[in-house]
Amino acid sequence: MNVQGEIRTVAPETEAELAEYVADCHGAGRKLRISGGSTRLRRSAAANTHLTTQKMDGIALYEPGELTLIARAGTPLEEIERQLAAEGQALAFEPMDHRVLLGSSGMPTIGGMVAANVSGPRRVQVGACRDYVLGVRFVDGRGRILKNGGRVMKNVTGMDLGKLLCGSYGTLGVLTEVALKTLPVAECQRTLVFENVSPRQAVEIFSAALATPFEVSGAAFHSGTAWVRIEGLSRQVDYRQERLVELLRDKSIEAIGDNESRILWRDLRDLRHFANSPGAIWRILVKSTDAPQVIEALGPLGGAASLDWGGGLLWYAGNSDAAAVRKAAAPGVATLVRPAAATSGPVFPAESKGVAELSAVLRRTFDPGGIMNPGLMEG
Amino acid sequence: MSTIAMPAPDAAIIARKPEIVAALAAALPSETVIFDPDETRAYECDALTAYRCTPLAVVLPRTTEEVAMAMRICHQMGVPVIPRGAGTSLAGGALPTADGVVIGTMRLREILEIDTANRFIRLQTGVTNLAVSAELEPEGFFYAPDPSSQLACTIAGNIAMNSGGAHCLKYGVTTNNLLGLRMVMSDGQIVDLGGPYLGASGLDILGLICGSEGQLGIVTEATLRILPRPEGARPMLIGFDDAETAGECVARIIRSGVLPVAIEYMDDVCLRAVESFAKAGYPDCAAVLIVEVEGSEAEIADQIERIRLIASELNPVEFRSSRNADESLAIWKGRKSAFGAMGRLGDYLCLDGTVPVSKLPYTLKRIGELSKEHGLEVANVFHAGDGNMHPLILFNANQPGDLERAEAFGSDILRLCVDVGGCLTGEHGVGIEKRDLMTKQYAPDDMAIQMEIKGALDPKWLLNPAKVFPLEVSKPYREAATK
Numbered sequence: 094m095n096v097q098g099e100i101r102t103v104a105p106e107t108e109a110e111l112a113e114y115v116a117d118c119h120g121a122g123r124k125l126r127i128s129g130g131s132t133r134l135r136r137s138a139a140a141n142t143h144l145t146t147q148k149m150d151g152i153a154l155y156e157p158g159e160l161t162l163i164a165r166a167g168t169p170l171e172e173i174e175r176q177l178a179a180e181g182q183a184l185a186f187e188p189m190d191h192r193v194l195l196g197s198s199g200m201p202t203i204g205g206m207v208a209a210n211v212s213g214p215r216r217v218q219v220g221a222c223r224d225y226v227l228g229v230r231f232v233d234g235r236g237r238i239l240k241n242g243g244r245v246m247k248n249v250t251g252m253d254l255g256k257l258l259c260g261s262y263g264t265l266g267v268l269t270e271v272a273l274k275t276l277p278v279a280e281c282q283r284t285l286v287f288e289n290v291s292p293r294q295a296v297e298i299f300s301a302a303l304a305t306p307f308e309v310s311g312a313a314f315h316s317g318t319a320w321v322r323i324e325g326l327s328r329q330v331d332y333r334q335e336r337l338v339e340l341l342r343d344k345s346i347e348a349i350g351d352n353e354s355r356i357l358w359r360d361l362r363d364l365r366h367f368a369n370s371p372g373a374i375w376r377i378l379v380k381s382t383d384a385p386q387v388i389e390a391l392g393p394l395g396g397a398a399s400l401d402w403g404g405g406l407l408w409y410a411g412n413s414d415a416a417a418v419r420k421a422a423a424p425g426v427a428t429l430v431r432p433a434a435a436t437s438g439p440v441f442p443a444e445s446k447g448v449a450e451l452s453a454v455l456r457r458t459f460d461p462g463g464i465m466n467p468g469l470m471e472g
Numbered sequence: 473m474s475t476i477a478m479p480a481p482d483a484a485i486i487a488r489k490p491e492i493v494a495a496l497a498a499a500l501p502s503e504t505v506i507f508d509p510d511e512t513r514a515y516e517c518d519a520l521t522a523y524r525c526t527p528l529a530v531v532l533p534r535t536t537e538e539v540a541m542a543m544r545i546c547h548q549m550g551v552p553v554i555p556r557g558a559g560t561s562l563a564g565g566a567l568p569t570a571d572g573v574v575i576g577t578m579r580l581r582e583i584l585e586i587d588t589a590n591r592f593i594r595l596q597t598g599v600t601n602l603a604v605s606a607e608l609e610p611e612g613f614f615y616a617p618d619p620s621s622q623l624a625c626t627i628a629g630n631i632a633m634n635s636g637g638a639h640c641l642k643y644g645v646t647t648n649n650l651l652g653l654r655m656v657m658s659d660g661q662i663v664d665l666g667g668p669y670l671g672a673s674g675l676d677i678l679g680l681i682c683g684s685e686g687q688l689g690i691v692t693e694a695t696l697r698i699l700p701r702p703e704g705a706r707p708m709l710i711g712f713d714d715a716e717t718a719g720e721c722v723a724r725i726i727r728s729g730v731l732p733v734a735i736e737y738m739d740d741v742c743l744r745a746v747e748s749f750a751k752a753g754y755p756d757c758a759a760v761l762i763v764e765v766e767g768s769e770a771e772i773a774d775q776i777e778r779i780r781l782i783a784s785e786l787n788p789v790e791f792r793s794s795r796n797a798d799e800s801l802a803i804w805k806g807r808k809s810a811f812g813a814m815g816r817l818g819d820y821l822c823l824d825g826t827v828p829v830s831k832l833p834y835t836l837k838r839i840g841e842l843s844k845e846h847g848l849e850v851a852n853v854f855h856a857g858d859g860n861m862h863p864l865i866l867f868n869a870n871q872p873g874d875l876e877r878a879e880a881f882g883s884d885i886l887r888l889c890v891d892v893g894g895c896l897t898g899e900h901g902v903g904i905e906k907r908d909l910m911t912k913q914y915a916p917d918d919m920a921i922q923m924e925i926k927g928a929l930d931p932k933w934l935l936n937p938a939k940v941f942p943l944e945v946s947k948p949y950r951e952a953a954t955k
């Protein structure tokens with residue numbers, strides 16, 4: 094246990110040790126800032142102790158024939174991706190690496206990924222991180238060790254707390270172990286490139302492509318270029334490309350193949366195009382066909398926007414104040430991913446009264462003392 | 473006669489029936505409130521027919537506001553509520569109590585919005601599962617989760633149970649295809665979660681509600697993700713001499729990177745029953761796999777060839793792939809008639825524990841041994857790709873003690889599923905059927921957190937109070953809530 098400035102860092106090596114520590118904190122009313130690899134910049138301001146799962150690492154089970162992986166929360170994502178790649182598998186939901194965008198250091202962990210429900214471009218086709226969580230073990234705000242779900246693909250035994258924990262940013266519990274479904278990496282991938290298109294044209298292309306049975310697994314737009322990714326067995330990809338080109342033949346289309354395509358989507362996933370842009374970064378969830386209108390509304394505020402998930406995810410880089418961004422983003426909802434000096438205001442979007450009450454009551458249930466990342470998802 | 477207990481109904485509530493019915497009737501259109509025992513008896517059970525109980529009253533609202541009104545009245549008067557869709561639950565999830573009001577969503581049948589550009593449908597939850605896909609067919613889209621009961625079951629029930637189907641190996645179950653919902657809380661408040669976009673910004677409460685078995689609220693509207701219809705689909709049939717090799721074949725297919733939409737498994741008992749019933753022309757062997765792939769003609773041919781190569785390394789006794797629509801029907805015919813064929817042999821109990829795919833051969837072997845120990849026959853027909861087993865235990869309901877023996881056998885099978893790393897239920901839900909086995913899968917604290925959530929969202933424990941958690945485990949919570 095080392096001391097950094099005024100913040101003490103505690104890094105338990107076992108689940109039992111972690112549980113005991115949280116129970117103590119619950120008793121003492123000590124507030125905790127919980128992290129995995131600390132690649133995210135945002136922290137709970139109210140907390141004065143830093144609790145990290147970093148020292149709880151290791152893959153507990155990996156069965157490629159069952160598409161099942163169980164790992165302790167502090168296992169580096171890189172380590173997991175390496176092991177999966179050796180078996181020709183991957184985390185299908187393509188978790189982004191935030192370090193590119195946030196300029197942070199640290200090592201992303203599997204627990205942090207689940208806690209933040211990190212999901213990349215392929216989410217449009219295969220679902221989010223939460224859709225791949227088979228089971229979780231975690232320590233709640235009283236220091237109880239709890240488990241939910243398991244390691245099998247289909248499980249409706251009791252309530253599904255894995256989904257609730259996924260995306261709760263450590264405010265409901267400290268994840269100690271996660272079981273995930275893996276998938277084989279597609280044999281082949283290709284990307285159709287559409288240049289000189291407006292956001293509106295891009296979303297039209299996406300809607301048309303995603304309405305085909307050709308399993309489009311990426312649909313992104315930035316700076317006048319739209320990209321549509323297809324993956325599958327090599328014959329499938331040839332066939333799908335041919336059919337999509339025929340469908341969208343009034344546009345000029347280029348195709349890029351495997352390696353180039355992979356690098357392109359990695360960069361889009363990590364938002365490399367905004368890495369060097371000054372100011373704040375916003376993540377806006379919106380109905381796809383509303384995205385062009387949101388981009389227009391953001392126009393007067395300056396900055397730049399890009400799209401992913403066929404238009405359903407809008408990234409905005411700009412320096413306006415939070416209220417102005419949120420107003421322009423409506424009916425979409427905006428979350429601040431990278432703050433900047435000029436952007437004061439809450440990080441998470443406001444919830445309806447009913448949802449806010451439900452969230453509050455759930456938080457109190459998991460963490461009655463309010464010690465787990467207090468306020469992190471509120472302000 | 474049966475072994476699953478329900479708590480004694482609250483006589484004080486039953487005594488207040490006239491008052492409760494009067495309050496409901498005063499607030500709601502008269503045709504929505506049913507209280508004559510001759511009519512309420514129609515709601516006495518779901519598909520777990522061994523358990524029946526006529527409810528105090530039944531309310532069949534036509535709008536979310538009417539559901540909220542009924543819920544508010546029950547809340548004020550402290551009356552338990554049993555949410556009900558079509559009543560096809562195999563777990564007793566919709567079983568009424570004598571002191572409870574059934575609130576059914578089957579008249580909430582409107583399709584509110586179809587948006588193919590954004591790939592969603594918004595509807596009231598009384599719409600049946602099959603009707604959703606029928607509605608989408610002209611648009612070239614479909615709704616993926618396809619429980620075998622899809623002709624009858626409602627989206628409300630599907631959401632409550634997080635139902636799956638044969639095609640969920642590729643497309644996921646209900647929770648993976650649910651974007652948003654409107655829900656009436658136990659005090660009558662109406663809440664909207666999610667919407668026609670991907671992902672949540674706050675807590676994933678939608679993910680908690682899906683599969684919560686009517687314990688947390690009554691879902692009246694849903695926004696569902698819809699998918700473009702595949703160009704075509706074709707099954708193949710692979711027969712093996714022993715269960716172990718069939719299980720190995722499943723694992724190798726999954727690992728290969730070909731992603732079939734379905735891998736179904738039938739064992740010899742099931743095969744023989746099906747042969748004499750449906751004459752599907754299945755081989756006489758230990759295990760048959762039916763594997764379905766999708767795509768264009770060329771894509772299908774490519775995938776079939778890959779699977780043929782994988783299977784041929786394992787020396788199947790038969791490999792047959794469909795070449796046209798008629799042959800496809802013939803291959804599916806036996807599988808689709810399996811439950812009917814088993815029904816001809818007698819009564820059966822249908823379980824649905826899930827096991828890790830690598831444990832399938834061992835689990836099947838142990839089920840065979842348990843069958844001998846209990847002296848009851850069992851057939852296995854199930855979704856092999858995800859290890860979701862459906863052992864069908866054959867018994868004779870007219871023979872005293874037989875149901876109890878079947879239930880004891882079933883409990884042993886489910887304990888086995890948990891012991892090999894699986895779970896009690898893959899898609900049917902806990903309901904009352906597996907309620908008392910929950911302690912096998914969950915430690916006391918693991919259940920406590922779930923009951924605390926239940927109590928936080930439904931402080932009076934009015935919604936489906938005697939289900940999912942073993943009675944003695946939930947008793948302190950239920951008693952504290954009704955004080």
Ligand SMILES: Cc1cc2nc3c(=O)[nH]c(=O)nc-3n(C[C@H](O)[C@H](O)[C@H](O)COP(=O)(O)OP(=O)(O)OC[C@H]3O[C@@H](n4cnc5c(N)ncnc54)[C@H](O)[C@@H]3O)c2cc1C
Nearest residue numbers: 557558559560561565619620626629630632635636686691
């Ligand atoms: C022959 C047969 C085959 C089946 N095959 C499958 C299968 O392949 N896959 C599968 O997953 N299941 C299957 N089932 C089980 C069953 O059909 C599903 O569980 C289905 O989703 C239940 O839907 P329902 O409308 O009948 O709901 P009900 O049986 O009426 O209710 C089910 C549960 O949902 C709750 N509920 C109902 N409405 C609401 C609401 N509005 N809000 C909140 N809670 C509510 C009820 O209280 C109950 O707990 C099968 C059943 C049968 C009889």
